[in-house]
Amino acid sequence: MNAMHATRLPIWWVCCLLLLMVACEEADEEAKSNNYKFVKPRHFPAPTYNFDKNPITKEGFELGKKLFFDPLLSKDNSVSCNSCHIQSTAFADAQQHPLSIGVDNRVGLRNAPPLTNLAFMPEFFWDGGVTHLDFVPINAIESPFEMDEKLASVVEKLNANDEYRQLFQMAFSVDEITSPLMLKALSQFMLLMVSANTPYDDYILGDVEALSKEEVEGLSLFRQKCGDCHSGELFTDFTYRNNGLNTDFKDQGRALITESENDVGKFRVPGLRNIARTAPYMHNAMFTSLEQVLDHYDNSIQHSPTLDPTLEKGISLTENEKSKIITFLNTLTDHDFRSDRRFMNQQ
């Protein structure tokens, strides 16, 4: 458009333009101060969560946070999500609880995984039984090993609480609280748990100084020895595999979902971000240190019919290689995430 055309613009067009420009500027301002926005890290894959169906708002996120920390969600008001998912361990379980502890101190069957980068995961749980983040908390609430409560009673308790009624009104403009809205709020809180700010990320994004020489060597060893399964920026290919922990599996893992014998003893390849902080390791919490994990891959792979073919002979590693890989794994700790005030319970 040249100046000639511009002069022919009717006055209301100009007004429109001006309005639009002002609106754009306001949006920029908002983005700067709005940390309730989901931002995909540049080097991450596309998110799997459909944000159009559940746009994150300040009110929704804060409500989700309140729910996450509230033992009201459990049968005897003793257990909250935060009992098993703690920020200092990237929302994995506290280290003194290898298998999570629920209502009445019942010991669960599996190790609670960290909650990070959930927006990018196609399936949830060690066996992949849940295919949408919204549905995950139903399991936690209703499992006799976790909160042992009924979804309907939680909704009833929430509706009896004036503060919650007001918060749901603010977040979703509703007078009555329903389970899907509670689940959407919890999702909003968990979706912002993006962990992508580590020395490793700085390195990948171009700061070659971010990792030491030894850490870089550890990275390339890791890619070579472990990268088949722990691949990509989330350090998992999201497949289900048997990495040789046992010869016989009380917990059948993926086979519970596929009902196929070929999947007995297979579990989701877990992501490894913040791994130095999430001990103990594996679905059954059988290792307490990364040294034990590497020794396992090196020399104690257990053989069973579903063992991953690439692990038939184990992964041979010298002590020096093991220590370099661990040095590298330590660079996956995201201190900003672990101290991000947005996720803290400030009451």
Added chain:
Amino acid sequence: MKLYNLLTALIIVLAYTSCDSDDQSETEAVGTLQLKFDHFVGTQKMELSEPGSIEFQYETADGEAFNISKFGYYVSEIILEGPTGEYYEDEQLVSALEVKGFYHVLQDEPSSRFITLSDVPAGRYNRVTFKIGVSESAVQEGAAGGVLDPAEGAWFWNWNAGYIGFAIEGTAQNSGQELVEGDGWTIPEKSFALHIGGWKDIEVAEGENQKFVNNVKTIALQFDSDLRVESALDPNVHIVVDLLKMLDGANINFANSYSIHAPKAGQPLAEVLPEVFIVDHTHQ
């Protein structure tokens, strides 16, 4: 410059659509059509018994005596078609605030057995198709309200997330179920619970076996005669659901099949679903 183009385009579109809606002011003629579901066990009308009751009023072809304490299913994705291209698709909406196009039909809730389709374009119809169950596209919308809200009685599997599309519970003389008492719940002796779910339809890589079964089934039914839909008419279709066809079709033997709670075990029952639904008659 781009903005100017954009605005121009916007105005054109606005002008165009507003003209469009002017044309539509003489609204299209529409009417309603009702589907009525009647539940039978063979030739007997289905009556529910108390859970655990050992009075058996029904019998399978193999002579296994049983009763029913709970029965129902989800109907979704309803489509009507007519001989000259008439077509109506019931709106599907899945969200936390509202769910449309999903119906939880329950024997113990008589009103749930009537599904009224409204805003059906006037014309003649002779065929209805619908799904029994809740398919992938709906499950993957995440937490949903209405008849899909587990806190409001939706049938949902937590551990293998998805909806139970069809469920039959009762007691059978030969059931192998032993008494189980939990904290605040019991499974009565000789009871049975057949829950059919499973919606995953995943493409299999070459050389691999299909791991999942999709038990969401499409039912297509032809009417005995054309039904006219008009604003002044009240047409309806009586659909008979014969549970015996299901149990006999899948050769259910309660001694072994008394507890079905996973997709693969439910597959034989899901496979016969298309024979279980029959158009009994229509009313103009």
